[in-house]
Amino acid sequence: MKKREPIGFIGTGNMGEALIAGLLKAKFAEPEKVFAFDADGERLLSIERKYGIKRAPDNSRLSAQCDLILLCVKPQSMKEVIEEVSEALNPSKLIISIAAGVPLRVIEAYARKQLRLVRVMPNIAVLVREGASAIAPGTLATEDDLQLARSIFDCVGKSIILNESLMDAVTGLSGSGPAYIFLVIEALADAGVHLGMTRAQALTLAMQTVAGSARLLFETGEHPALLRERVTSPGGTTAAGLYKLEEGGLRKILIDAVMAAARRSKELGEKLG
Ligand SMILES: NC(=O)c1ccc[n+]([C@@H]2O[C@H](COP(=O)([O-])OP(=O)(O)OC[C@H]3O[C@@H](n4cnc5c(N)ncnc54)[C@H](OP(=O)(O)O)[C@@H]3O)[C@@H](O)[C@H]2O)c1
Incomplete structure (x- = not known):
């Protein structure tokens, strides 16, 4: 895989900054x-000072100068940005878009030409380099392009490669997923408070329980059902808790939640054209 430099970031908001920080x-x-480049000049200046990167004078000159371009603006700014830089773009450049819900065919329609595109759906945890990202190739993207995209997003967490047709499912699972887990952590902490802990004590235990359980799965490579069975003694406390979760339909409610979010993502994408 050939490393491509210089790298250009269009948009240095939450995600753009997290990616710059992770790559460096x-x-x-280097x-x-x-x-x-960012429409917010003050923010761009502060990013330049903080990371020692170069500020481009505008999106067009950045696009002309860079072989690898990351589009990190909001979905509603994509049309304006692509139309602005279209002249500088051609299939010799790799363009990676992280705009949620914007299909690659829509980007090509804005540019009025075919481009070498990769679409990535990261999640908010890239801010702490623990993001979950799904990467999908456009029609002109090569295997090398996908591996390059992977190595970028692996700097800020873990990534997988899949078909673009699964991006709504990704949005429903890992894109919206952090919010589901925040709710789970909040509810576990509420339970701790009901049972007499302080809010801070309960939150610390709930957060570390979620983080530690995920880490244990990653490090052992075990199936979650197997680890669950291993920590559930016959007639014990965990069995009593799990019975209540199954009775309340936790498994079904989580599946329903991911499917509802994926449906909503599809509806929003269809509105975009
Ligand atoms: N945040 C997430 O959890 C998440 C997860 C998955 C995907 N994404 C995707 O990541 C992208 C960026 O999200 P974000 O949270 O980083 O948004 P953000 O913090 O609002 O950053 C976007 C930046 O782009 C700037 N901008 C607007 N128009 C521009 C233009 N024409 N040229 C250059 N810069 C321009 C904005 O400046 P102004 O503020 O002045 O407009 C802002 O600084 C979005 O498309 C989003 O769908 C985000």
């Missing part, structure tokens, strides 16, 4: 080979 920390790129 992982030494994936700061002097990272260019960025």
Whole structure:
């Protein structure tokens, strides 16, 4: 896989900044080979100072200068940005879009040409380099492009490659997923408070229980059902708790939640054209 530099970031908001920080920390790129532009001039200046990267004068010049371009603006800004930079784009450049719900065919329609595109759906945990990202190729993207995209998003968490047709499902699962887990943590902490803990004590235990359980799955590579069985003694406390979760339909409610979010993502995408 050929490393492509310079790298250009269009948009340095929450996600753009998290990616810049992650790439530099992982030494994936040298700061002097990272260019960025943002409509918010003050923010751009502060990112330049904080990370030592280069500020581009505008999106068009950034696009002309860079072989790898990351589109990190809000979905509603995509049309304006692509129309602005279209002239500087051609299939020799790899363009990675992280705009939620914007299909690659819509980007090509805005540009009025075929481009070498990769679509990525990361989640908010990239801010702490624990993001979950799904990567999908456009028609002109090569295997090398996908591996390059993977190595970028692996700097800020873990990534998988799949078909773009699954992006609504990704949005429903890992895109919206952090909010579901925040709710679960809040509810577990509420229970701790009901049982006499302080809110801070209960939250610490709930957060670490979720983080530690996920880590245990990653590190052992075991199936969750197997680990669950291993911690459930016959007639014990965990069995009593699990019975209540099954009685309340936790498994079904989570599946329903992911499917509802995926349906909503599809509806919003259809509105975009
Ligand atoms: N946040 C998440 O959890 C998450 C998860 C998955 C995917 N995404 C996707 O990631 C993208 C970025 O999200 P974000 O949370 O980082 O948004 P954000 O914090 O609002 O950052 C977007 C930045 O782009 C700037 N911008 C607007 N128009 C521009 C233009 N024409 N040229 C250059 N810069 C422009 C904005 O400046 P102004 O503020 O001045 O407009 C802002 O600084 C979105 O498409 C979103 O769908 C986000």
